[in-house]
Amino acid sequence: MATITHHTVAYANDKQIHYLAAGPINGPLILFIHGWPGTAITWKSQIDAFSAVGFRVVAPDMPGYGQSTARRVADDYCQEALVEGMMALLGDTGRDAAIWVGHDWGAGVTSSVATQHPEAVKALVTLCVPFHTIERGWQGFLPLVNRELYPAEEYEFGQWDYMRNYEEDFEKTIEWFDQDVAGFCKAGNQPSAPISTRFAAITATVRKAGWFGGLPKPPGVELTGPPLLPADVFDSFVGDMQKTGLWPGSAYYLHHARNAEYNGKLVGKLDQPVMFIHAIRDVVCDTKTSRLMEPMRDACSNLTETTIEAGHFVHYEKPDEVQAAIFRFIVEELPSEWPGFWTAGYTKRKGAVAV
Template identity: 70%
Template sequence: MATYTEHEVTYAGGKKIHYLAAGPVNGPLVLFIHGWPATAITWRHQLDAFAAVGFRAVAPDMPGYGQSTSRRLLDDYCQEALVEGMMALLADTGRKAAVWVGHDWGSGVTSSVAIQHPETVKALVSICVPYSTLELGWDQFLPLVNRDIYPEDEYEFGQWDYMRRYEEEFEEAVAWCNKDIAGYCNALMQKPGARPDRTLPAHTAKVRREGPLGGREKPPSVDMTGPPMLPAEVWDSFIKDMERTGFWTGCAYYMHHQRNAEYNGKKDRRLKQPVLFVHATWDLVCDTKTSRLIEPMREACSDLTEVTLDASHWVPFEKPRELNAALFRFIVNSLPSEWPGFWDSGYTTRKSDL
């Protein structure tokens, strides 16, 4: 396990981002940006692996999470405000650019960084949520729903129905999540047992009609679902942080689709940098295997690599070795100058006909 140092950067009149760093200070910089719900420590597998080979690996508690500022102000969680925080984070590392790795809403944020500040992105990695989708609001990603599975007359918002509920009943939706924070997080983060039938609607498509998790009055307790997917010490730290902030601030990310579209929609979204997308076979919500959700990313990225992992949505801690291997291979193949020691290792190759 790597040795972590804790840091804090203040920006925008007093807001703070807390972050973890591991690996040599002068190593190539990789920023790991988590989604909903998670914290910096949930990237532990990646921080350890990248630090061990010489990268400077950094993971923040995103605004609204962990030890970062978690004000109950909706304006703090639009993409414009989040990108401002990411620029403060990058500046605090002393670098002008990095490899950005995002998962879930973290992919939405890193995509916004790439749109707004492409000069800060040496390479972009999006896990589960493709570039040029979530950060552009409903009008961009809703038309990509697979209507064979989600007929529009029955499932207007497809598998994204739960997002619409936040817009219609935000306080009620958050209050339900907060009834048992540990239980809800554990229910979310379960490895799929029997492989789900991908021809059937995801449970998230019925949230406004039935309520979350099939209409339960509150989330199931931890002992009702199964062992946490995260290592025990990571789980305990993560849940402690989530119980401190609750779900209000993390769920506020869902409240800005129109505003995010206005912020990002007028920019040139074509990317020339190396880009990696990680598909998760059994992610039925961020479905890139049977829907057209990946298409805008393919159209926008001129140097795109794709890899598919046999995992659910929680790829970073369900399949950490496979994900780390994919990330390492991508950097070596597509951006070798960012591999530690590339310039000074004296690496040579000799071939002969012997």
């Protein structure tokens, strides 16, 4: 198990980011950026695995979560403000570039970092949410909805209807979440089911039917099975979420137009190694039967894709497979960032003579 240390970096005068760090201080730097909802500790499996082989691993509580600044100030959570925080985080490590790994909104933020500061990205790995989509506002992903599954006349916003719900009824939505934060988090931490046929995601009818199909409040913790995360990690995560509530983290969804202007000014083509991890059971971030991957494929000249049989929280459900995929990606595409590359004296000899 990794020895994890706690750190805090101040930025933008009155804000701070708390982060976890592990592994040798001089090891190649890899940053793990969580999404909604999440905190640094939800990367515990990856922190242990990557630090054990010699990486310097950093995982922040993103703004709005955990011990980082979590004000009810919507401007704190636009992509421009989040990138400012990420650059402060990177600077606090003493490095000027890193491998960035992001999931969900964390993938949106790492994609924004890669767009705005490509020099700070040695390699980019995104899970479930492709580069050049969510961080570019509605136009970055809404036109890519599978309209055979989500006819526009019935599902104007496709599976992203819940995002429109935030814009139209934010405070009421937060009140619903906050009735039972632990129950909500546990319900979202359940194993995925195999998909035999594609069906409309429950997120496609939130404005009409409500969350979880119209339940008056999130299901209680006693109504769902064991969470995907280990019990101690899950309990720490829930404690973090109960501290902040869902308002700050959900405010990431309130800036589509502003984010489009911020990132849309730049072409955002990437030549450095990039990997995307498809979660084949993810019915919301559906990258297999929709066109959601098209912008990433167009924008990245060195793209690796891999598919894992899991749901949206693929790194909780199949951590070993996620770690193996990222390990292989780094070894094959960016070997200079593998720990010990320059110092291990590794020599390959061909044509050994049989005795």
